[in-house]
Amino acid sequence: MQKKLQQLTDLQTLDTKLYKIEKAKGNLPYLVNEFTREINEIQKVLEELNTDFSDTKKDILDSKATVDESNKLLEKYKDQRSMVTNNKEYEALVNEMAYRENLVEELTLKISESNVNLQSITENIDQQNKLLEEKTETLKEKQKQLDEKLAATAEDEKKLAEKRNKLVAKIDKHLYNLYERIYSSKNQAAVVPADEGHCGGCFTVLPSQKLSELKRGDSIVQCDTCSRILIYSFGNESK
Ligand SMILES: [Zn+2]
Known part of the structure; x- marks a missing residue:
């Protein structure tokens, strides 16, 4: 994941x-x-x-x-x-x-x-x-x-487009579709950081359950408000 x-x-x-x-x-x-x-x-x-x-x-x-x-x-x-x-x-x-x-x-x-x-x-x-x-x-x-x-x-x-093509080929189809849907409807931001306890796209504070889900890092977690995909970077914590 x-x-x-x-x-x-x-x-x-x-x-x-x-x-x-x-x-x-x-x-x-x-x-x-x-x-x-x-x-x-x-x-x-x-x-x-x-x-x-x-x-x-x-x-x-x-x-x-x-x-x-x-x-x-x-x-x-x-x-x-x-x-x-x-x-x-x-x-x-x-x-x-x-x-x-x-x-x-x-x-x-x-x-x-x-x-x-x-x-x-x-x-x-x-x-x-x-x-x-x-x-x-x-x-x-x-x-x-x-x-x-x-x-x-x-x-x-040209280089970026080539990289993108290669990357897209590796991404699960349904995840890519989800990404595209959010990207085009949410101001070119589909994946946002949530490190500070809120959604990096719409700034809604995330409930603690959502945060722990994110920290577990074993599923795709979306913001309840704007649907953007949330990313929790583990920073200095152990991976
Ligand atoms: Zn949001």
């Missing part, structure tokens, strides 16, 4: 190690995904900002061209004004000049607004680029850690 109990304890130890490896891996793939997602978001934002920048810049250039053209026309109209011979032509010219003067005023205002806009877009682009650089750096780091961890644990996992 001692041998059977030892096998179950060993199985629990192996499973705990495998579980820890799985858990340790769990965080890094999540982080790598998160950072990749964030980087994609930033790249999208940057794309939009760059489009904004080009559009604004083009607007400014177009407006400047119209202002230049209007100023030239205004010069021309001023010369023409003195040569106009009738009222109708004069009125048309004055209207045209007013329209151009208005346009120049409007566009000049627009250009100065666009320049302010351009400045803030540029600052935003700088910020996003900095953020992108930081996130990319962190992603690279996490990816490297994950790759290393995967490479390192692949070996460990």
Whole structure:
């Protein structure tokens, strides 16, 4: 019976190690995904900002061209004004000049607004680029850690799985089934110590009869409350 109990304890130890490896891996793939997602978001934002920048810049250039053209026309109209011979032509010219003067005023205002806009877009682009650089750096780091961890644990996992297979082959079928049932339903802990007089899984204090049963070590003893298999290590007492 001692041998059977030892096998179950060993199985629990192996499973705990495998579980820890799985858990340790769990965080890094999540982080790598998160950072990749964030980087994609930033790249999208940057794309939009760059489009904004080009559009604004083009607007400014177009407006400047119209202002230049209007100023030239205004010069021309001023010369023409003195040569106009009738009222109708004069009125048309004055209207045209007013329209151009208005346009120049409007566009000049627009250009100065666009320049302010351009400045803030540029600052935003700088910020996003900095953020992108930081996130990319962190992603690279996490990816490297994950790759290393995967490479390192692949070996460990394989060895542990092999050991486990060999061990399981030796364990009585009904004991193994009992173990598996408890393991999956009780938070990956099927075999727990009971050295201090209570169940190491749910901490229920064990009745003295149960303790003596445990100490005899000639049967599988389970906690009455959580069903976990209890192990009493004899410590310094004689075996
Ligand atoms: Zn218990």
